[in-house]
Amino acid sequence: SGKQAVTVIGLGPMGQAMAGAFLAAGHPVTVWNRTASKADELVARGAVRARTVAEALAAHELVVLSMTDYDACHAVLAPAAGALSGRTLVNLTSDTPERARAGAAWANGHGARYLTGGVQVPPPLIGQPGSATFYSGPRDVFETHRATLEVLTSADYRGTDPGLAQVYYQALMTIFWTGMTGYLHAAALLGAHGVTAKEFEPDALKAADLAYFIGVMGAQLDEGRHGGGADRLAMEAASADHVVHTLRDAGVDTEVPAALAALFHRGVAAGYGEQSFTSLIDLVGKPAA
Ligand code: NDP
Structure with a gap:
């Protein structure tokens, strides 16, 4: 399709809405969720189901994360940390600014680029006009992926400190x-x-x-x-x-x-x-x- 391919890890209501918005916009999408059945509807709409987290990370350079909190993200990513090198993680999971900073340092330590995001709208408004997400992290990483991320919501970039989006x-x-x-x-x-x-x-x-x-x-x-x-x-x-x-x-x-x-x-x-x-x-x- 020429559109950037995306991996979405975490398919609660928010992750499902995000993967669905990428599919609707014509992006190739690979998904993974701890409870695999939450991917069924997305797979029926054209998403590829990764069998493991490592496979999901290997599939595409851009990886969007949406889980309950950073503990969940760590539980999912740590066993597959060897597959993080060269990836860009966009973590749209909410947690404290301190935990966002620690997550960024951890991911950078494994060779991944890292943006944090705080989504300002509920799942039904993902992909709708008027929605927005706070982003922070390296500006070049944000600019590189901005157009793809704007499939989800408009982007309010707040600065390089990865904690800022959560502040x-x-x-x-x-x-x-x-x-x-x-x-x-x-x-x-x-x-x-x-x-x-x-x-x-x-x-x-x-x-x-x-x-x-x-x-x-x-x-x-x-x-x-x-x-x-x-x-x-x-x-x-x-x-x-x-x-x-x-x-x-x-x-x-x-x-x-x-x-x-x-x-x-x-x-x-x-x-x-x-x-x-x-x-x-x-x-x-x-x-x-
Ligand atoms: P949920 O709490 O419903 O997300 C659940 C997701 O996290 C599921 O994929 C779940 O997997 C996974 N998860 C939780 N704990 C673990 C664990 N220990 N190991 C592996 N996976 C785990 O949240 P939402 O989808 O509603 O939201 C996601 C994020 O977006 C949250 O940080 C939330 O604050 C933020 N947000 C949500 C909004 C909303 O209105 N929903 C609005 C704005 C931001 P499984 O399916 O296997 O349980």
Whole structure:
């Protein structure tokens, strides 16, 4: 086909979507997964099933990895480390920046080039417009494979440090998990009052749009200016308490909202009551005492 051939190792929902996107774009694809049956559908669509990890690595120069975490990647690759030399590994597995750096050093030590990636979309959005992945690692390696990788998502290259893609990825995930957990509490509260998640959807979407606050508060954070704005932490601590009390009255779990309220009150106790919410950065920016 003239398209670059790719090996995909790890066929969870994400790896399956990625291998499928490469196939749909006309790339020759070789696949391997610990549980071999997860390759069946891809093989039916034209992928080649490698019998061993070493065979999968030998098949093509470009190898995309997608597993649960770096422990899984190491369990899969270590026994076949002799086949890594000359390969380019693009590890789209999420884990900590430190583990990404260690994985890069390990792979480089076995003669492989290495890029890390943090995928910003769920499997159904792989290959769809508007999707993106953070990449980091050697720029020349990224540029060499950029066009092929953009079959999966657009590419946000963040720099040469292989940990960077995960720094950005985990930064987004802390917003995502906090926001989605808040959404679950909201849905539970409304459910207790007879409102369905579907009925709540337009309001939830508005609440999830933090663009205004991120714009205003990002400037405050960068300028270290937490006073004189339109909000007071003392008001926000009271607000966080109202959330906890409302959830409790509805018979909904309050552990996570209570932890947020406790953080706000810690800020008030530290003397930030008349300052903005952003003054909490002094507490959030270091481990709790
Ligand atoms: P899964 O956890 O479902 O991935 C499972 C894959 O990892 C399977 O191939 C599984 O093999 C393999 N695996 C796990 N442990 C081992 C092990 N010890 N030895 C060998 N293989 C192992 O994840 P997803 O497919 O959903 O996601 C893959 C990566 O993409 C993750 O790092 C995730 O954080 C990231 N990601 C996922 C998103 C999503 O919405 N799904 C969104 C953005 C990023 P087997 O089939 O044999 O169990």
